Amino acid sequence: MEMRINCGMNMTDKVSTTEKIVTAAMLVIGDEILSGRTQDTNSSYIARWLGELGIRLSEIRVVPDVQAEIVAALNSLRARYDYVFTSGGIGPTHDDITADAVAAAFAVPIGPHPQAMAILDAHYKPGEFTEARQRMARIPDGAELIDNPVSKAPGFHIGNVFVLAGVPMILQAMLESLRHRVTGGAKMLSTSVGGAVAEGHVAGALGELQVQFPDVSLGSYPYFRRAEPGSDKVSSYGVNFVLRSTDAVRLALARDSVRAMIRAQGVEPEDRD
C-alpha cells in the first residue's frame, strides 16, 4: 500500500500537504551479492539513513560486475528517482569497473582526478602509490569527490548519482560526509505493534482501518517460529503491524486503533519500537 501525504485538518500538523516526496534508488553492483556469498546490508543501512533525512528509498537493484548491465540500470534509475546511490566496484582491481560504467552512462570522459591523485599520493608511503592504486583516482569528468576517511580512495557524485564503496564500514563513513549534498522532504515516521493473532482473523478489520487512515500505510507481517531447527512445524506465530506516515498525530491515532483491533482478538498488543 503506497503512503499518501496527509490531507487532515489538524492544525498542529507540521507537514505541509504540498511538501515534496523525495525518492531514491539503490544500485548494488556485485557478483558476490548475486552468488549469495555476501549478504547485502548496505541497502537496508541506506534505507534507514535516507528515511532519517526524509528521503524515501523506492527501488533496489542488484546487478553483476558487467558494464552494460550497470549502465542500463543506472540510466533507468537516475531518470526516475531524485537520487541514486551505488555501492561496490570502486577498488583497484580488474573487477572494479563502476567508475568507467558511470562515465559511460553519463557519456562523459574519465581520467585521473588531480585532487584524488593528491589524496592517495599523500596517503601511501613513497613508491606504494602503485599503478593499480592510481586506478582509484580515475573519476568521470564533472564529478565531485566524496571523502573516504577510512581508506582514502574517494567516492564521487555526478548529477544525482552518488558512487560509494561496497565495504560497509567505508560506505557508512562516506554517507556521513555527503549528508549536506542531499535535501529531504516530508519525513516518514513509523511505529510497530505486534501480537499473537492470526492474520486471517484481523485482515477484514485491518482493511477497514486502512480505509479510515488513507494517510497512514498499514503493513501486516506474519512471523512463524520453527518447532525445531530445520523443521516445517510451527511452534508459535503472530503478526507485526507496521504503521508509517508523515503525520505524527495521525500515526498515533492509527496505532491506538491497531492496538484495539488486537485486543478485540483477546490478545494483549506489544509495542515493537
Add this chain to the structure above:
Amino acid sequence: MEMRINCGMNMTDKVSTTEKIVTAAMLVIGDEILSGRTQDTNSSYIARWLGELGIRLSEIRVVPDVQAEIVAALNSLRARYDYVFTSGGIGPTHDDITADAVAAAFAVPIGPHPQAMAILDAHYKPGEFTEARQRMARIPDGAELIDNPVSKAPGFHIGNVFVLAGVPMILQAMLESLRHRVTGGAKMLSTSVGGAVAEGHVAGALGELQVQFPDVSLGSYPYFRRAEPGSDKVSSYGVNFVLRSTDAVRLALARDSVRAMIRAQGVEPEDRD
C-alpha cells in the same frame, strides 16, 4: 567480471562448452525491505539454492507494494531471464497484492482456485476459513500451485514465474517443493582464499591471472575491521579472493595461482571454504 564457459582442452572436463547458462532473477515485493525495517535474506538464500541447481541469479529487484511497480518489474524480468522468483505479498491482508499484480502482468483473469480453496478449507477449523483467508486462494488462471507445508496457503507458478511467500521459513519450504520444476545448466563451482594483503599490491598480478584464466571469475573483496565500534580507524585489513568456474580442474589451478600470488607478498594464504 562475467564468467565465460570453459574452452579448455582438458579431456577430464565434464562440463560441455555448449551447456546452456540458465539464468534467474529475484523480485522482492515489500515496503518493509525498502524502509530498511526488514533485512531481505530471501535473495541470498535463493541465490545459493539456485547455484546448487546450476542456475545463475543474474539480477535482484526490490519494489514497493504498488501494483504498477510489480507489473512493470515482473514483465521486464520474465522477458529477460529463464526464471523469475518473487517473494512477499501473498497473505490475506489488504497489502497483499502480488497475485493480482501477476495476473495483470500476464493479462489473465484471477479467481478462487478450487484446489487452493480445498487445501485451505481442510486446514482451518469450521467457520475459520474467513473471507480474508479466501483471498489467499485467488490464483491467476493457468497457474499451478506450489505446496506450502508450513501454513498451507499455496504459492503458484505461471509461465517462468514462481510466486513465493515472504516469510523466510515458508519461502524455503516452498522452494523444496518446486525443485523438480526447474532445470539447471552448468553448475558454478566456487572457492575462496584470503590473506592480509593490500589490494593495491596484488591488483596487477590478479589482473594478469584473470587474463590467464578467462574461464574463471576472479573477484577481489577487501575487508576492514574497525579499531573500536563506530570508529573510522582500521585495526586490520585484508582481501578475500573468490574464484568461480564451471570447471573444477581449472578452478583448482587458478586457486593455486592465487595462493602463490598471496605468498609472493610474504603472507600465508588462508582457505575460506
